[in-house]
Amino acid sequence: MSQTEQRPFRILGVQQIALGALDRARLEKLWVECFGLPITGTFRSERENVDEAILALGSGPFKVEVDLMQPLDLEKKPAVHQTPLNHVGLWVDDLPAAVAWLSAKGVRFAPGGIRKGAAGFDICFIHPKGSDEAPISGEGVLIELVQAPPEVVAAFDRLASSAASG
Template sequence: MSKSFHPPSQEKPYRILGVQQIAVGSPSLAGLRSLWIDTLGAKEVKTFKSESENVDEIVTTLGKGVASVEVDLMTPLDPSSSPKVDSPPLNHIGLWVTDIRACVDHLEGEGYTFTPGGIREGASGHDVCFLHPKPREGKGGEGVLIELVQAPEKVIEAYETLEEL
């Protein structure tokens, strides 16, 4: 017996527009580069290092223009420290959101928990925050670290012009 999906009746003060990025981790940045850039053809955009986030990262993209998806290739600066950006190997998924502040306020009101750090500038220059994958209290990402990414106006405008498949 299949269940019908019924969207919540409450109007939300934000919209999720689609996937902004995926982040994959490995102990070997060279292995990630070989697979994603050399073999699959991702375009290297920039590199990013953060000791506080324990990450050495290559930011790449697949696709074109506002329809491109960022693929972040990550390895830990210190494999013995946290966070463990290479475990699990699919580290997190990022979602474009029209109004990150309204989204966070709404989700917190619904009992969702975010990781420490609040809304801040991410590696690609967009405001970001992370829904906790497994909070001790409250609701979370059901085991998945979810990054909410403030969509720039050009992404929001392009989304408005898209047609359904």
């Protein structure tokens, strides 16, 4: 990308960290019982082959979601327990623009396109491996792009503005 080319979206921060295991209860021992993170919801999907607990770390627009996941069926894909750090989610201010721009740059996206995620936000995934048609990837890491709600975009703008003037 040249210095003058404008990216039509911004990555605002970490939205989530997703951890997988064969048994979600073992993850909950550490994250809920030992660390004290509250469970704010659950999500179960045959299509995504996942049974997960959704936890919260922090608060407000900078809250990070921690998803503790186990597969519904060990024989099916996706295998949410492999690797244990399943994926990292990033807030983006304009998901459709990001997907279009990144696709044009040669970024490979996982099948499924933009869709509703477990927390109700529009999401899509950057594939962990490139292909001949789309060689840019997460290089072994699945990356979830998450449409930031207006309050997260506004909080990011306020923070960026105060940092620039301070």
